Amino acid sequence: MKELGCPRMIYIFIYLLSYGxxxxxxxxxxxxxxxxxxxxxxxIQLTDSSLVNSNSTVLLAGLSEAAAVDFxxxxxxxxxxxxxxxWTEHYEGIFCATSPNLDNxxxxxxxxxxxxxxxxxxxxxxxxxxxxxxxxxxxxxxLKDGSHRKVLYYDRVDQPRALALDPRTGYMYWTDWGExxxxxxxxxxxDLSTRTTVISEEISWxxxxxxxxxERxxxxxxxSLSYIHTADIDGANRGVVINGSxxxxxxxxxxxDRLYWTDWKNKSIFSCNKSDCNVITKVQGNLYAPMDxxxxxxxxxxxxxxxCAVNNGNCSHLCLLAPAGGLNCACPTGTVLxxxxxxxxxxxxxxxxxxxxxxRMISLDTPDxxxxxxxxxxxxxxxxxxxxxxxRYVYWTDDEIRLIQKAxxxxxxxxxxxxxxVMNPDGVAIDWISRNIFWTDTxxxxxxxxxxxxxxxxxxxxxxxxxxxxxVVDPVNG
Ligand SMILES: *[C@@H]1O[C@H](CO)[C@@H](O)[C@H](O)[C@H]1NC(C)=O
Ligand SMILES: *[C@@H]1O[C@H](CO)[C@@H](O)[C@H](O)[C@H]1NC(C)=O
Ligand SMILES: *[C@@H]1O[C@H](CO)[C@@H](O)[C@H](O)[C@H]1NC(C)=O
Ligand SMILES: *[C@@H]1O[C@H](CO)[C@@H](O)[C@H](O)[C@H]1NC(C)=O
Ligand SMILES: *[C@@H]1O[C@H](CO)[C@@H](O)[C@H](O)[C@H]1NC(C)=O
Ligand SMILES: *[C@@H]1O[C@H](CO)[C@@H](O)[C@H](O)[C@H]1NC(C)=O
Numbered sequence: 001m002k003e004l005g006c007p008r009m010i011y012i013f014i015y016l017l018s019y020g021x022x023x024x025x026x027x028x029x030x031x032x033x034x035x036x037x038x039x040x041x042x043x044i045q046l047t048d049s050s051l052v053n054s055n056s057t058v059l060l061a062g063l064s065e066a067a068a069v070d071f072x073x074x075x076x077x078x079x080x081x082x083x084x085x086x087w088t089e090h091y092e093g094i095f096c097a098t099s100p101n102l103d104n105x106x107x108x109x110x111x112x113x114x115x116x117x118x119x120x121x122x123x124x125x126x127x128x129x130x131x132x133x134x135x136x137x138x139x140x141x142x143l144k145d146g147s148h149r150k151v152l153y154y155d156r157v158d159q160p161r162a163l164a165l166d167p168r169t170g171y172m173y174w175t176d177w178g179e180x181x182x183x184x185x186x187x188x189x190x191d192l193s194t195r196t197t198v199i200s201e202e203i204s205w206x207x208x209x210x211x212x213x214x215e216r217x218x219x220x221x222x223x224s225l226s227y228i229h230t231a232d233i234d235g236a237n238r239g240v241v242i243n244g245s246x247x248x249x250x251x252x253x254x255x256x257d258r259l260y261w262t263d264w265k266n267k268s269i270f271s272c273n274k275s276d277c278n279v280i281t282k283v284q285g286n287l288y289a290p291m292d293x294x295x296x297x298x299x300x301x302x303x304x305x306x307x308c309a310v311n312n313g314n315c316s317h318l319c320l321l322a323p324a325g326g327l328n329c330a331c332p333t334g335t336v337l338x339x340x341x342x343x344x345x346x347x348x349x350x351x352x353x354x355x356x357x358x359x360r361m362i363s364l365d366t367p368d369x370x371x372x373x374x375x376x377x378x379x380x381x382x383x384x385x386x387x388x389x390x391x392r393y394v395y396w397t398d399d400e401i402r403l404i405q406k407a408x409x410x411x412x413x414x415x416x417x418x419x420x421x422v423m424n425p426d427g428v429a430i431d432w433i434s435r436n437i438f439w440t441d442t443x444x445x446x447x448x449x450x451x452x453x454x455x456x457x458x459x460x461x462x463x464x465x466x467x468x469x470x471x472v473v474d475p476v477n478g
Contacts, residue, residue: 034255036269037296038262039066039087041289046296049260049271053284059102065090067291068119068163072126072143073298086128086143087292088116094130096143108146111358111373118163118174119292122188123301125167125308125321129188131160131174137370138163138174140190140320140330148317148332152190154368162209162220162251166233167304170323173198173233175206175220183209183220183235189320189328198235208252208261208293212274213302219274221249221261228252228259228277242277246270255295262290269293316343334363334372346392346409354382354396361394361409375411384428384439388452395437397425404428404439406452417454427471434475440468447471 036049042063047056060066069087076082086096086108093113097105114134121128126143129152137154141147158178165172165188172188175181181203187194198218199206205224211233212219219230219241228241228249247265254260260271260283269284284290294300307327308319315329322328331337331344338345347365354360359374359382380400387394393406395417402422407414418425423443430437430452438449438460445465450457461468 034299035296036253036260036283036293037069037071037085038251038269038293039063039069039291040287041066041291043288044069044085044087047269047284049255049258049283049295051283052281056284059085060087060097060105063087063089065092067115067117068130069292070119070121070294071296072121072123073301074123081298084121084143086119086121088113088119088130090115094119094128094146108143109141109149110146111375112149112371117161120163120165120172122165122167122321124304124306125319125327127318127320129163129165129172131157131163133159133161136160137368138172140188140318142318149372150190150318150330151333151368151370153186153192153195154370155192161207164209164211164218166211166213167321168213168302169233170321170325171233173209173211173218175209177205177207181206183218185234187323189322190330191322191328194323198233199231199238202229207250210253210259212254213300214256219252219254219259221246221252223248223250223264228261230274241274242272242280250290251292253293253295255297255300260293260295262287262293264290314342332372333368333370334361334366336363336365350387352385352387352394354385356381358382359385359394359396374407374409376405376407376414377411383424383426386428386430386437388430388432390432390435391452393452395428395430397428397439399424399426399443404437404454417452418450418457426469429471429473431473431475438471438473440471442467442469 034049035046043058044060045056045058048054067088072084084098088094093107094109095105096108116130116132118131127140128143129140131138136157137151139151141149158176160174160176162175170188171185173185175183182197183199185198206220207223208221210219216233221228226246227243231238247263250262250264252261259274267287268282271281271283313319313327318330319327320330329342335344347363349364351362360371362371383397383399385396395406397404403416404418405416425439426442427440435452440447446459447461448459
């Protein structure tokens with residue numbers, strides 16, 4: 001258990017009241033006195049917001065490229081407080097750890113993540129939202145296990161960075177420091193018609209963004225114009241908090257009267273009064289590389305009725321908050337919503353792609369053409385790939401581990417079809433009518449066929465073949 005440094009009086013009080021439960025309720029109980037949660041590239045720390053240069057606690061150490069961070073405060077089934085911390089690491093994925101087991105982080109999202117600089121947890125429906133500047137999109141998935149990943153916005157997303165959610169209204173906000181720098185707003189349900197630009201003038205490099213939930217205001221920092229500005233959550237009534245004197249502000253957060261932000265050049269966390277920012281306090285200095293920052297208090301996660309609480313809102317997959325109030329069902333990338341608006345359907349047109357270390361598919365029936373990885377075990381050097389539309393299995397060859405295998409599109413039920421007398425299986429073709437698999441082998445210089453389970457194998461052509469590679473079948477014409 002990590003010592004999170006509650007004020008001593010509270011500590012003793014809890015100790016007397018609930019001897020024996022101390023490890024479970026601690027540290028979440030400390031949420032009463034606001035702390036700052038921040039990522040620092042190689043670790044994630046918690047520090048006291050009211051003291052200058054107080055000793056911060058390293059919650060999670062040994063990280064490589066920690067960028068964005070957020071937390072979920074909840075009561076478990078027994079009514080005890082529990083906190084989950086989630087963070088992103090460039091090119092690694094998204095991780096979460098739940099107190100008191102912070103030593104056992106779980107990789108929630110492990111592929112298709114490049115530069116996730118913004119991350120936010122919808123604490124109402126327990127979803128994880130993030131932006132990726134390399135992949136130029138905004139995604140959502142289930143917080144509990146990373147399932148049901150869906151790309152929500154991808155069109156005209158240039159260099160998204162900070163992300164803030166407003167579950168009370170069903171809107172999310174993000175900054176984009178691309179060619180046309182701006183702050184955008186859109187429904188948390190991915191409804192394209194709800195998307196609008198709220199700030200587009202006097203903005204250049206908007207790194208950080210936060211929502212003041214009490215006063216319904218946005219606050220953001222700009223690293224190029226060196227300012228902190230504010231506006232109503234629809235972009236109106238813009239105001240200056242501090243203009244042109246910051247070094248390189250990165251992320252910002254707010255708690256009651258005070259703003260807190262990280263600065264890359266000064267490697268520090270600063271704070272000022274949001275309505276009178278003339279006096280800037282350094283909360284923490286000499287940091288390694290301060291990145292994202294959040295005020296760590298349950299007050300930032302107001303209890304809001306969850307429309308998805310009963311039966312997942314009758315949704316088969318994602319149940320997302322909607323701007324009009326209520327919810328919308330949504331489907332993982334690569335599947336489409338049925339006419340019933342509640343369930344998801346497989347798509348009919350897909351492109352399959354084998355890459356050296358993974359297999360991917362791209363749905364042609366959804367507009368974003370986002371590729372999804374088929375989560376099979378060990379791909380050493382995948383070469384050829386084909387699909388059986390009847391049983392919906394994908395078949396692929398691997399010329400390093402020298403196998404022909406199959407699996408379902410969700411990666412389950414993986415099995416080996418051919419494992420002996422196979423050298424460089426470079427082409428594969430499924431005869432979906434006769435239920436046969438054909439393949440070429442540039443090592444054995446043969447073309448072979450077998451039943452789809454690998455039985456009844458025989459060589460069709462072995463003479464006068466030099467390097468047989470691509471193969472297709474035309475079952476209709478034999
Ligand atoms: C921080 O920790 C060091 C070493 O443990 C101690 O000497 C110092 O007094 C502490 N500072 C504060 C502000 O608690
Ligand atoms: C803030 O700075 C910008 C650029 O330096 C300037 O155009 C703007 O008028 C300033 N705003 C205020 C309120 O001082
Ligand atoms: C940060 O450092 C610069 C000098 O590099 C200084 O001018 C600035 O006032 C410092 N403070 C803040 C809040 O950025
Ligand atoms: C912040 O500034 C406002 C306006 O000057 C003032 O009313 C308020 O008391 C200040 N808050 C704190 C915590 O100092
Ligand atoms: C879910 O379905 C039940 C039964 O049809 C219905 O009473 C309920 O209102 C539905 N809930 C939502 C959120 O649509
Ligand atoms: C599904 O949603 C669309 C768009 O909101 C709506 O036009 C349609 O009537 C809904 N269908 C059902 C069965 O509720």
